[in-house]
Amino acid sequence: MAQRIAIIGAGIGGLTAAALLAARGHHVTVLEKEAHAGGKARQCRVRDVDIDAGPTVFTLRSVFDDIFHACGAELDDHVQVRRAEIIARHAWSPEERLDLFADPARSEEAIGDFAGSAAAAGYRSFRREAARIYDILDRPLLRAGKVSWPLPLMWRIGLWRVGALAAIRPYESLWKVLGEHFADPRLRQLYARYATYCGSDPFRTPATLMLIAHVEAKGVWLIEGGMSALSEALQQLGERCGATFRFGSAVRRIVCLSGRARGVELASGEWIAADAVISNADPAALAAGRFGKDAARAVGSVKPRNRSFSALLWTVHAKTAGFPLARHNVFFSPDYAREFTDIRGGSPPADPSVYVCAQDREASEPVEPGTRERLQIIVNAPANGDTHTYSAKEKERCTKAMRRSLARCGLELEAPLPHELLTPSDFETFLPSTGGAIYGRASHGWAASFLRQGTRTRIPGIYCTGGSTHPGAGVPMAALSGQLAAHMVSQDLASMHQSSRVAMAGGMSTPSARTGATG
Structure with a gap:
């Protein structure tokens, strides 16, 4: 009825x-x-241009295919979706760049060229472990109702799979376990970043979160018109x-x-x-x-201590130079641990890693050289938007720190920069009673x-x-x-x-x- x-x-x-x-x-x-x-x-408007100011990475397309099928429709009839060949472009300096690809063989080759044959072998072992964790948890946890204790989860996984609960490595930190696969600190940093996808500190999250890397490796998709579409x-x-x-x-x-x-x-x-x-x-x-x-x-x-991260989020419509942007780009800081120490101390990172979504790259209409393009730029920040309001001086300082990180890796942005900046206090206004925590509860422990x-x-x-x-x-x-x-x-x-x-x-x-x- x-x-x-x-x-x-x-x-x-x-x-x-x-x-x-x-x-x-x-x-x-x-x-x-x-x-x-x-x-x-959602979107923000900069110079009469709408720019996505929310999530930008679209994975697990099959979830949406299932939703549309259940309603008697097809996803492709409603939005234009295609697979991204480059999952993300990563940089530590102008000379240190690494692309990960939709094709894992190309990613393995790129990692080998970047960091040597041992790193390529580490990538293979990491891929196997991340896939195993995902396969163990996909149906019993991700697609089923929440359980409140490990024993019910074990029942779902299957009691005969006695090693499965240990195999998801819930009692070891992501940072520690990544060291088993990657001796190169840059690769460890790259894969630790996936903890920030759920607003969490890679030094405090369980290694279980390696499954996020597997989800992304299964395919990143580009939606014409972005998430708003x-x-x-x-x-x-x-x-x-x-x-x-x-x-x-x-x-x-x-x-x-x-x-x-x-x-x-x-x-x-x-x-x-x-x-x-x-x-x-x-x-x-x-x-x-x-x-x-x-x-x-x-x-x-x-x-408040259990909140996920908030963010400093710039929506930008500007000219860029010096770095060949892909759709998704990550520019890493030289001291990753310090970033999260700063956040735990209640401050945005002084020397941050920066994510840049170049929303016009790999689109149906290519970016013409010398023209302005739409960018979403994110730096992790503490979720204290209910107790702290960013002054104009603080905003300027954070913008300068972001630009320094990009310039260190070779990306220059137009100056003065046409942009809007959202801070944790802005996210608190949009997401009341969260302090601006974008991802809910942090995945720590x-x-x-x-x-x-x-x-x-x-x-x-x-x-x-x-x-x-x-x-x-x-x-x-x-x-x-x-x-x-x-x-x-x-x-x-x-x-x-x-x-x-x-x-x-x-x-x-x-x-x-x-x-x-x-x-």
């Missing part, structure tokens, strides 16, 4: 859940406080299936009656009845009471995966989705969380005994979300 489902937030997780639940015949209403879909996958495609998919989207509709509170979620109240005072409410906000916002005191009991809070918020909460009828919930950060993981939410909501509602609707005095219930269907 069709049920009424309210989804708070139109990020990747909420969009995925909306499309899948609507495709199953439920009446879905998505409530988004912003004027557009996407959540963290993917968000728009998911919105259109949801609308085609019957979901209704209401933008500019902030939710004041989740209404709980008799110990169960019964709907939401908007900032406008309007009530919307629902049999289930899915929150695509960071769980920290729920815990902080951003959706009412009753809903605050649904999840646990995250202490062996128990991190068990402590991350799962789909179900302590209050029946309230569910969580998005990159800050299980299975973790990143666009494909947020989509997997949306799949889990759709599955668990459908499962729970189907098992409920029908009860009479609860009347809410002075309120109103929206009509069927399917009345807003398009296509």
Whole structure:
């Protein structure tokens, strides 16, 4: 029987859940406080040019193929996607550059040329171990509901696979285990960087996170129009299936009656009845009471020391010179450990590694020499945006440090630099109660995966989705969380005994979300 489902937030997780639940015949209403879909996958405008200011790396394409297939559609009919030949370009100096390729044989050859035959052998052993970890955890953990302790995970993996839990190496640090594969400190630094994909310190994360490198090696994809185009495609998919989207509709509170979620109240005072409410906000916002005191009991809070990193993020429209940019580029600092010591101390790195997404490179229209191009530039920063506001002087200092790191590797940017800078305090405004932590809880220590918020909460009828919930950060993981939410909501509602609707005095219930269907 069709049920009424309210989804708070139109990020990747909420969009995925909306499309899948609507495709199953439920009446879905998505409530988004912003004027557009996407959540963290948003854009900033610099000199009348829109530049992606959210996630840029698209992996695990098959996750999205499955979502579109489940809704009777094809991903390729909605967005233009093609595989990137270069996964990423890395630099330590103008003379020290290393590309990793979609073809692992080319990557192995490039690593051998860069650091010698022992390094190429280390790459082969690393690839095998990263793939093994991914294969062990893919179905039992990444694509299944959260478990709260190792024993249930072991049951899922299979008790007969007695060595599997040890094989994922949860009790050893990523930095330490990488030393078993790579003697060259540059390669150790390169592969340690994958911990920052989930906003974590490679010196404190478990070696389990090597699986992220395997995910990227399986394929990086380029989307024409960036992640915003993917968000728009998911919105259109949801609308085609019957979901209704209401933008500019902030939710004041989740209404709980008799110990169960019964709907939401908007900032406008309007009530919307629902049999289930899915929150695509960071769980920290729920815990902080951003959706009412009753809903605050649904999840646990995250202490500031357990937050993931925030970021300094520049959106830039400028001329570049001196370095042949690919789509994804990483410029490494000479002292990697110091970067994370600075962040742990509450300051952005004085001498940072820098990620640059050159959004017009490897696009359908090549960048003409001497013309401005769109860049997103990221430096990791502490998630203290709720306690510290960056002054103009600090912003200038951080911009100079970023430019020094790029210049050290041969990349020069136009001066003065046409840009907008987002700081942790800006991310706190966008992601309330997080301090600007972009990735939710940090993946530090062996128990991190068990402590991350799962789909179900302590209050029946309230569910969580998005990159800050299980299975973790990143666009494909947020989509997997949306799949889990759709599955668990459908499962729970189907098992409920029908009860009479609860009347809410002075309120109103929206009509069927399917009345807003398009296509």
